[in-house]
């Protein structure tokens with residue numbers, strides 16, 4: 001199977017993935033459970049990445065698999081080869097999974113249509129980022145204990161965020177109340193209400209901040225240094241509006257001093273590094289799932 005959107009997951013599959021992610025967060029694979037032994041995972045990232053790329057590759061290796069990374073800058077993409085021909089070429093090499101990040105929303109879905117290899121969407125422009133959605137939910141489950149009934153504020157650059165798309169869908173599906181808030185210019189089309197950051201954070205159990213994706217903005221925000229943090233960022237003062245034991249999350253990379261203050265990012269309520277750790281465990285679960293299916297074909 002492919003994993004392109006969190007909507008592709010049935011309830012039992014979602015539950016199994018989260019359970020398995022929780023398992024790998026606390027267990028080391030052994031000879032019997034290195035389920036990717038003899039399997040080949042190809043990664044192709046057409047956009048920058050640290051966490052997602054590295055954790056997919058580390059996850060594959062922890063499960064005994066091999067990883068081959070398409071060096072995009074050195075590939076025939078630079079000679080003008082289309083995405084379709086690139087996908088068909090890699091498919092002909094018969095890997096067991098193909099992990100792709102691409103700037104165009106919908107690109108991963110298109111690629112999955114061209115390839116017999118199971119395709120995992122590692123982020124398609126402002127579309128979806130299912131592995132991040134899953135790791136966010138798995139992190140909350142592990143560190144808060146449950147999802148149902150929680151109030152989760154997702155704040156910042158919602159408009160450009162594939163993370164907000166995937167994470168909000170999963171949280172809502174699992175019974176959380178999701179509050180989206182950000183500067184009007186960074187909210188999705190059609191959302192022209194007040195920014196409401198303080199209202200969103202008020203009484204929240206989890207506050208998830210998002211990076212201002214300046215590379216996707218056609219013009220600069222025009223904010224003075226410190227202005228964004230003061231108006232929309234997560235400062236210690238703003239965090240005090242949330243529940244006293246509220247957790248802080250951020251998918252990374254952080255713009256420190258912009259959407260989040262250092263003391264909050266590094267504070268004891270921060271789950272930011274726990275998210276990274278859960279990222280490896282979650283991607284192990286995803287790779288097991290898609291390659292397990294491949295084996296059955």
Ligand code: NCD
Nearest residue numbers: 051052123129211251252253
């Ligand atoms: C995010 C992404 O690339 O969508 N990062 C990530 O995968 N952890 C968020 C971002 O780039 O701001």
